[in-house]
Amino acid sequence: MLTIRPLTLSDVLFAMRMVESAGWNQIPADWERLLWIAPQGCFLAEWEGQPAGTATAVRYGMDCAWVGMVLVDPEFRRRGIGQGLIGHCIARLKTMGVRTVKLDATDQGRPVYLKQGFVDEYGTLRHVGRFEPARVPAGECRIEPLAPRHRQAVAAMDRRAFGADRSELLTVLAEQQPDRMLVAAKDGLIVGYGLARPGRLHGYIGPVVAERMDAAQMLVAELGRRVNQQTVFVDTTALNEPWCRWLEGCGLQAQRRLTRMYLGTNDTPGDPSRVYTLSAFETG
Numbered sequence: 001m002l003t004i005r006p007l008t009l010s011d012v013l014f015a016m017r018m019v020e021s022a023g024w025n026q027i028p029a030d031w032e033r034l035l036w037i038a039p040q041g042c043f044l045a046e047w048e049g050q051p052a053g054t055a056t057a058v059r060y061g062m063d064c065a066w067v068g069m070v071l072v073d074p075e076f077r078r079r080g081i082g083q084g085l086i087g088h089c090i091a092r093l094k095t096m097g098v099r100t101v102k103l104d105a106t107d108q109g110r111p112v113y114l115k116q117g118f119v120d121e122y123g124t125l126r127h128v129g130r131f132e133p134a135r136v137p138a139g140e141c142r143i144e145p146l147a148p149r150h151r152q153a154v155a156a157m158d159r160r161a162f163g164a165d166r167s168e169l170l171t172v173l174a175e176q177q178p179d180r181m182l183v184a185a186k187d188g189l190i191v192g193y194g195l196a197r198p199g200r201l202h203g204y205i206g207p208v209v210a211e212r213m214d215a216a217q218m219l220v221a222e223l224g225r226r227v228n229q230q231t232v233f234v235d236t237t238a239l240n241e242p243w244c245r246w247l248e249g250c251g252l253q254a255q256r257r258l259t260r261m262y263l264g265t266n267d268t269p270g271d272p273s274r275v276y277t278l279s280a281f282e283t284g
């Protein structure tokens with residue numbers, strides 16, 4: 001009764017219906033970006049021929065792949081569709097030789113992933129609110145728009161922090177949001193980068209990766225000014241308490257906690273202390 005087929009551009013309307021029914025923040029451009037970076041990794045579940053759910057798996061080389069957008073129509077839940085979608089993603093990634101599969105699990109999703117053998121890595125937090133950067137340090141960094149000459153340094157910094165090569169994702173994000181992709185420079189060196197994008201309910205600030213917290217603060221403050229929505233989502237790891245306290249001091253509240261989980265070796269975990277904000281729950 002369950003079949004899983006590739007999700008295509010013509011399914012984005014259905015995919016957005018799933019996003020809306022779960023109260024998530026993605027817009028069609030987010031699905032289009034996923035289809036662009038993972039054209040073979042976006043899936044649609046059909047139950048007796050009717051569209052019933054979605055899942056995506058973005059591969060970052062062989063080090064790691066990120067599973068996201070696991071959404072089942074409320075009318076079709078608890079029939080094994082969620083398990084079927086995640087099992088399909090895992091089987092495909094294993095065949096390709098990907099060493100680690102990761103995701104950020106909601107409380108609803110976590111039992112499904114535990115059954116598939118995923119284990120917890122650490123918590124991630126979603127902050128939401130009207131961002132008023134009250135206490136930005138008079139930093140020693142300069143914030144400027146990303147230029148082609150910065151790309152290599154940004155990709156290398158991101159790889160050290162994230163643990164896998166996200167350069168293709170960053171390129172597409174920068175192309176979609178050319179005015180909202182910034183770098184922090186100090187003494188001619190790139191010490192951070194960040195970007196923002198629109199969302200269905202709130203603007204989204206992320207990813208922000210930096211060598212130092214003052215660079216991250218300056219980046220987020222400037223990105224907050226460039227988001228044309230009244231309120232923003234900022235997703236972080238739960239590991240960096242001073243950073244989360246700073247966000248709260250800027251008017252954001254921790255709204256929900258998710259669990260970052262992995263399946264496989266997790267042999268390139270990166271350095272989460274440099275990841276100030278996530279790129280999205282569906283891409284890491």
Ligand SMILES: CC(C)(COP(=O)(O)OP(=O)(O)OC[C@H]1O[C@@H](n2cnc3c(N)ncnc32)[C@H](O)[C@@H]1OP(=O)(O)O)[C@@H](O)C(=O)NCCC(=O)NCCS
Pocket residue numbers: 022070071072073076077078079080081082083084104105106107108109110111112115
């Ligand atoms: C999470 C979600 C995808 C699960 O989809 P689903 O099709 O209902 O899942 P399944 O039917 O495959 O359930 C798998 C198993 O997990 C268990 N399970 C599912 N949801 C559960 C819940 N909320 N609490 C406890 N156990 C749960 C079921 O008992 C089932 O076990 P079984 O196979 O032994 O019966 C669906 O609830 C959903 O779309 N939620 C909203 C979006 C979301 O949070 N997605 C996860 C993002 S990480």
